[in-house]
Amino acid sequence: MEVKAMTHLGDRIGLVGLAGVFVLAGALAWIGGDSRADESVVDLSDPRIGNLTAYISAQCYTRTEDDSGRVSNPCFTCHTRGRIPTYLDDHDLQLSYSLPGDALANPWTNLQVDRSARVAAIGDAAILDYVRTDNYRDAQGRPILAETLTRDLPDTWDLDGNGQWDGYVPDAYFDFDEAGFDRTPDGGYSGWRAFGYHPFPGTFWPTNGSTDDVLIRLPAVFQRNADGRFDLSIYRVNLAIVESLVRRRDVRLDPVDEIAVGLDLDDDGILGEATRLVFDWAPLEGRSMSYAGQAGALQSKGELHLAAGLFPEGTEFLHSVRYIDLDEAGAVRLAARMKELRYARKNAWYSYAELKGINDREGAERALDPDILKSVPGDFERGMFTQGWVYQGFIEDGQGSLRPQSQEETLFCMGCHGGIGATTDTIFSFPRRLGYETYRHGWFHWSQHGLAGIPEPRLEDGSYEYSRYLEINGAGDEFRANTEVMERFFDADGNLLPERIQALHEDMGTLLLPSAERALTLDKAYRVIVEEQSFIRGRDATVEPPLNVHESLIQNQATGVEEPSF
Template sequence: MPATHALRLSLLAALGGLTLGGCQTDGTDLWNGGGQDQTPLAAATGLSGAYVSLASFSNPQPNIPAQCYIETSGGTQNACVYCHTNGLAEANPPLGNNNAQGDLQVAYSFAPGLSVNHWENTLFPEKLRAMAASLGVNPDAWDMQAYIRQDNWSEAYQARGAALAWNAGNGALRLFPALDPADLPARTDGFVRSNDPQHGYFHDGQGWNTGWRALNFMPYGIFTPMTGSVSGVYIRLPQRFMQRADGSYDLTVYQQNLDLLERAIQNRLAGGDPGHYYGAAADVAVRPGLYPLGTEFAHPLHYVDVAADGSDPVVSRFPGTRAQRVKEIRYMYKWQDFDPARAPAGGAEEEEGPGSVLVNAEQGWIDNGAGWVLAGYIENAAGRLRPQTAEELMQCFGCHSGRGQGGGFKSGVGNTVDSTWAFPRKFAGSLGWQEMNYLGYRHDPAAATSATPGIAGLGDPFNRGKGKGEFRYFLDTVVGASLYGDMPTPIEQYLSARIRAANGYSADWPALDASDPERLLAAQRLRQQLMRELTARGEHLDGSRHIAGALLYPPQEAALAGAARYRQVVATQRYTLGKDVFAATPFTYRYYRPARYAYTHADGRPYAQGEIITDRPVDAGGAGQVPTLIALATEAEGGTFNTDYQPFLAYPSRFEP
């Protein structure tokens, strides 16, 4: 459902025939239990893993994220559209080969056993608190501001080994990205440079260029300051993309290749663009929607520090509320090139099924089945970074799998391009080649701890296909702050103060009355209508025509409280039960359906109004068919159902007027 549907893990069929460095294999040894050294991955990269059955996990499908189980308030809150659409497949099949993704907006189509919501930390935060207490953990004694301002990234980087290598030795941090936080932040052109020649491929006149370049992009409602997690994202291409034809390094050549790749990923290739990359990479074809072999992404996921805007290195060297402490360090390496023409196209959606995955939990990486190795390092109970376990790594598949070859292993995500989210949504030109700063956040030192902590420095960028601001479209379709459809108190207060009949709106912003499901549904529909009135009037923007800070940035008190809730997951190491923890169970996880839309538990027991939804029924054929209610009305009819959404921003950049 909303964030990512299930993956069909029939990995043998998924790989089909693979081409690696001119040598072809039928893939049989990879998924039929062949020795580790016989796998195409081992042959191509030297990485040796083991096959783990999904049946061994406590959650049989950890790739289905918690957001997929929320209710949609009668279809008025459609978070599903940000993953499950046909737009890319219809616009350019190599970008997204499956044009049935939009069907996943219609029903909770989980197979038997998968209709159960296993994300206990998110569903029942009180159970997490009890577990922490049983371990002697007292969150009230934590100094969370001091905690999030500690650096836990540098220690892990120093332990990884070689400074430049993507594959450093055979230790536990073998695939920890070769990006030294001491070299950050990136310079104004986005390139990460170092004073240490061992960290750079060449000296470009400004420093030793590490090859990494920062991306500034428009986030979804997944990792935002209001959700408690913020990202930096960095890309690096192989050395020959930095070189002239004679092998000498050239910053201009590297810039040209990165810009050309941006156009390929964002479906903006024009007739005048070359068919191959520049310089020493002239033998590499430019293909829409595909990264070249050897592409790397580094993704530090930070806690939120609302005082961090890049102006005070004592607080944090990073902008955009990115705290010094990271929750995770994530990494992607493209080891295999899939031919889009051989990927399965179209057809009905595929149900998830049993399978196994190739992982190395001791080194914290997993093969995503679509050409990428994904690595993840997360805090241990003491806050130091450790490799993720196999089940923890499987959560990465929820967003980063994409299409496979030969029959069935493909993600339910219709809005990734070659398994990635950030680069397709990079801001145009130089605005997008800089540190991720969450709409140019600027901290207000005079703000009270209970007030909005700062302002945005950017407006609402137009979505290329919608002809309206991307954030405006998010508010119109989700009517909430995140893909959970939740409405934090600061946003609720902002809307209540502005949306008044006395201010020219059709009604006052209504409270939610849960005493009767019909009244509740009516209130939600009114909220959707009023939210659209707000955005049409441009009142999601401030007086400078930038996105209103109250809609993006939590007060300091709220941010630290959210960090303390997440730290309970760290202290208990219960990541497999959910990383998103709310003060109370989100409204969208409770059953409030009128009789005409009713459904039961999987075992046939009726739900009581207000009961937490833990499971949904499946039909006689074994597929979940409970309607989401999103398809009750299309956008043209005033609803939210839209199967054609595309994640791209307008080029050149345009903003809501």
């Protein structure tokens, strides 16, 4: 069965040119007319930006030292020594607020808003009805936004005025089989595959506001055998090879016929049946690895690249951020409604030396001028560019339909992806994929299996990751505003409760999942922000202003953290 063609990449891996529009200063125009004369359509035609440091997240304004002198350190999760070829080492940001002058006044003023009255005015039934309404697919299961972008594009979304949408058009159907592959209405494959993962500590835990999911897709050449025909077995193997390279470890496999694949996957010197893919990439010692099928042929010609810690060019990720729903028993589950749809595609290959050059150059510029701002080429229509990747996003309009993010809203995404030491080739999720021993070997969508019942992740030294976060941060979120987690895991003196930590070791859902009451409150708080369309002032679903937030800072002000954590 042939996979749905990815026409934006073609049969080979092409480089998609960017507009090269750089972020500009100014105010953002919000509402205006369009070709449909619909005043509800957000006017994106003005690309000017009011907050030039929108790439610095609200969490970077956390007040880490309380009035009693007790210090919390949520910063270590993001700001750390990168693993080469992530050359960035920004662990110094655990110790001081080293922000450019334009960022010293906290621009995320939504954190200062009390939404209590508006949240209280929204009924439980109303918010549940809202979050259970699918704003991505129509009644026939087709992506609604794709229809708008390709057939009824508003003039004010067409930045270059060429009469067409030049960015990503949503093409996932969110109809997953037992192996996590997304299936098209005709029974084919879209190329997207869902995977389970350990959510990154802090903000992206559902208890702090949102559920989410992530899909990966490799280009069509990775899905074809040497004869150029779609081959699901080849695609599975190539996904495993990419995982092995990115995570730099062996990967367990369902039994694979190495003769059919044409590779000695388990590195035992013979072609037989492999149940393990061996990571063996040491080019300075004359050892490398190869992709399977058509991708392997292109790699041998130098038209595709392979290296540890890097995804191949053409790799795509699709990340939906969603509301929190409740099942019949009141347990938390993934909502049908999306808050955001985020897309990433690796357009260009950068070698280790080139990535080091980018990091060294940016570091030298910051050393010469601490007020220098991050330069981000691109625009909201084609996406914004960093280290070979292009990022683009869609977000709810005031009525709850998905629309493209504005220039400033897109810039919001560009600090964490490519601007911190914690990512792998700018990506958070895939290196955190669940292992072979988990449900469906980790290849599933969160609608098929929830977070409950999955053991807590462990770090390479054997320690428990989430328990360590609670210990170092002294809370379950950066602002230390999640009182439910505080009451669940800490005693009155701020000490962790051993029995709760033991339960967490066995089931990460005990920490990550909020109560039904908190889930609905978080949904309501974010719904208020959607109605206001005030995303440029912050997206955190707070009801009352969190106390542990700086409204302004002095450049290089000490955080109170004396020793960095890694």
